[in-house]
Amino acid sequence: MHxxxxxxxxxxxxxxxxxxxxxxLVLTVLFILTAALTPDRAWLIFGLLEALILAAILxxxxxxxxxQKRSALAxxxxxxxxxxxxxxxxxxxxxxxxxxxxxxxxxSEAGIGRxxxxxxxxxxxxxxxxxLAATTPFPDLLWGMRALKVPRLLxxxxxxxxxxxxxxADEARRMMQxxxxxxxxxxxxRGGRSIAWRARVTGxxxxxxxxxxxxxxxxxxxxxxxxxxxxxxxxxxxxxxRPMDWRAGIGWGLTLTVIxxxxxxxxx
Amino acid sequence: xxxxxxxxxxSPLHIPDGFLSMGVLIVCWILSIIGIGVALVRTRxxxxxxxxxxxxxxxxxxxxxxxxxxxIAGGTSGHFLGAALAAILLGPWAAMLTMTTVxxxxxxxxxxxGLLALGGNILNMAVIGPIVAYGFYRxxxxxxxxxxxxxxxxxxxxxxxxxxxxxxxxxMELGFSGTSPIGISLPAMAGIHALIGIGEGLITVGxxxxxxxxxxxxxxxxRAPVPAGMRWVWGGLAIAIVLTLLSPxxxxxxxxxxxxxxxxxxxxxxQEPLYEVIPDYVFPGIPNEALATIAAGxxxxxxxxxxxxxxxxxxxxxxxxx
Numbered sequence: 001m002h003x004x005x006x007x008x009x010x011x012x013x014x015x016x017x018x019x020x021x022x023x024x025l026v027l028t029v030l031f032i033l034t035a036a037l038t039p040d041r042a043w044l045i046f047g048l049l050e051a052l053i054l055a056a057i058l059x060x061x062x063x064x065x066x067x068q069k070r071s072a073l074a075x076x077x078x079x080x081x082x083x084x085x086x087x088x089x090x091x092x093x094x095x096x097x098x099x100x101x102x103x104x105x106x107x108s109e110a111g112i113g114r115x116x117x118x119x120x121x122x123x124x125x126x127x128x129x130x131x132l133a134a135t136t137p138f139p140d141l142l143w144g145m146r147a148l149k150v151p152r153l154l155x156x157x158x159x160x161x162x163x164x165x166x167x168x169a170d171e172a173r174r175m176m177q178x179x180x181x182x183x184x185x186x187x188x189x190r191g192g193r194s195i196a197w198r199a200r201v202t203g204x205x206x207x208x209x210x211x212x213x214x215x216x217x218x219x220x221x222x223x224x225x226x227x228x229x230x231x232x233x234x235x236x237x238x239x240x241x242r243p244m245d246w247r248a249g250i251g252w253g254l255t256l257t258v259i260x261x262x263x264x265x266x267x268x
Numbered sequence: 269x270x271x272x273x274x275x276x277x278x279s280p281l282h283i284p285d286g287f288l289s290m291g292v293l294i295v296c297w298i299l300s301i302i303g304i305g306v307a308l309v310r311t312r313x314x315x316x317x318x319x320x321x322x323x324x325x326x327x328x329x330x331x332x333x334x335x336x337x338x339x340i341a342g343g344t345s346g347h348f349l350g351a352a353l354a355a356i357l358l359g360p361w362a363a364m365l366t367m368t369t370v371x372x373x374x375x376x377x378x379x380x381x382g383l384l385a386l387g388g389n390i391l392n393m394a395v396i397g398p399i400v401a402y403g404f405y406r407x408x409x410x411x412x413x414x415x416x417x418x419x420x421x422x423x424x425x426x427x428x429x430x431x432x433x434x435x436x437x438x439x440m441e442l443g444f445s446g447t448s449p450i451g452i453s454l455p456a457m458a459g460i461h462a463l464i465g466i467g468e469g470l471i472t473v474g475x476x477x478x479x480x481x482x483x484x485x486x487x488x489x490x491r492a493p494v495p496a497g498m499r500w501v502w503g504g505l506a507i508a509i510v511l512t513l514l515s516p517x518x519x520x521x522x523x524x525x526x527x528x529x530x531x532x533x534x535x536x537x538x539q540e541p542l543y544e545v546i547p548d549y550v551f552p553g554i555p556n557e558a559l560a561t562i563a564a565g566x567x568x569x570x571x572x573x574x575x576x577x578x579x580x581x582x583x584x585x586x587x588x589x590x
Contacts, residue, residue, distance in 0.1 A: 033384060118287060126284060129382070133376060153320065156320045199474065206333045206353070207475035209336070214329075229317065
């Protein structure tokens with residue numbers, strides 16, 4: 001099986017797809033920034049932001065279910081934040097403390113508010129990031145970053161990563177297939193021999209994958225030099241922003257700014 | 269297709285957006301940008317025009333190698349971050365850029381870690397990770413001499429330390445952000461990653477052993493002269509110690525506990541059990557709690573270093589006997 005399916009881009013013709021990648025990148029970061037700066041327990045603002053991102057998802061026609069399914073990936077990390085629910089020292093002044101019957105712990109109202117705010121911010125942000133990746137082909141994201149002054153070298157390395165990720169991921173998958181073919185997996189789900197031995201086998205696979213990648217990079221470099229590569233990465237000329245991009249960028253940027261100001265006006 | 273279909277479990281080290289406060293984010297971004305900036309200059313000098321193809325394909329390698337997993341027990345499996353292996357095989361600067369690209373693209377393409385939170389994730393896994401790994405690798409190798417066995421021991425130590433230090437940095441960022449009380453998140457993250465680090469160490473050793481056998485020229489042997497090497501050793505150790513020094517300060521309300529005890533006497537009872545998770549982190553006999561934690565941290569770091577040296581000496585003796 002080839003891993004081109006790994007690509008998260010969903011082809012489409014919606015206005016969100018057609019938007020310039022630079023505008024999409026800036027707006028996504030701006031959206032995440034707005035969510036990050038919104039004060040705790042500003043539920044109205046979180047709701048407004050969710051309405052905005054839902055509208056954008058619907059306009060993009062990539063499917064609400066798909067975005068939600070991908071966004072759920074960030075949820076396990078919330079366990080790390082769950083601990084704030086338990087009486088948080090700094091916020092003790094406000095809100096009530098509810099002792100948990102039968103346990104020595106207590107839950108603070110402020111702590112719950114803080115936890116739910118973190119959930120809201122994190123889920124809003126990940127939806128925006130999913131939408132960006134689903135509506136923008138990766139090469140477009142790359143030149144978008146280049147135009148936004150991300151160091152040229154990092155963008156070039158990122159381009160190579162993307163180009164060879166699928167090649168090497170296929171290779172890794174073949175190696176794992178070969179390992180399974182050599183050593184049948186017992187039905188109880190446990191591998192053979194000791195953990196250290198299994199880890200060493202996996203290590204050897206990583207080692208040979210490294211050697212194949214390294215030698216491949218030498219061949220690629222030779223091929224590039226043969227075609228006149230001199231260490232400079234050159235890109236095709238970057239198109240200018242269309243009026244539509246300006247309108248979308250300024251409109252959404254202003255909306256987010258107004259929401260942020262409202263958030264501070266209402267909740268601080 | 270979901271990233272999780274291919275990569276077994278999302279690493280708990282990738283912080284999503286929404287978890288870090290603006291102040292922490294700004295500090296992390298500044299430190300990351302300084303690290304990347306220096307690395308950009310250094311690799312240009314070292315690799316020249318080979319920079320892009322070599323680092324690009326090896327970044328793809330790190331990405332693909334994270335797919336490789338092995339069964340630990342039942343349904344859980346150990347897998348691989350790669351910062352230490354990259355630092356050993358490519359040198360610390362190229363490793364920093366390679367890891368930065370990997371982490372950035374994981375966030376952009378697969379939402380594994382947030383976009384704004386990239387500052388923190390890059391700092392933990394692409395700046396601190398490779399520097400500390402390379403420092404410990406050089407340190408253990410300098411102590412052991414230039415042998416096959418010592419390279420492998422050094423590789424294991426470097427991989428383990430890089431994972432644990434990255435986890436500690438991650439826990440502290442969450443602590444400073446007020447997302448997770450440091451008294452809980454630090455021991456939890458460090459504990460879990462002390463185990464995950466063993467898997468990372470074993471895979472790194474396996475990979476190093478294979479490369480040493482087939483292409484020994486690729487293993488960073490004598491590329492850096494000794495004085496420069498020692499600088500890395502001290503640098504790695506310094507970061508590990510600075511992190512432990514900062515850890516007791518990571519609570520945004522350092523006097524919170526006392527205030528709570530005064531304001532609402534009954535909370536004290538509720539608080540206590542949570543903080544008893546970490547009695548080992550406080551050094552007995554020192555009255556000031558922060559000082560005691562710092563002392564415990566330094567002693568802990570030195571003990572880890574001592575164990576590494578001891579293991580190394582053992583290895584050396586066995587090799588001489590053989």
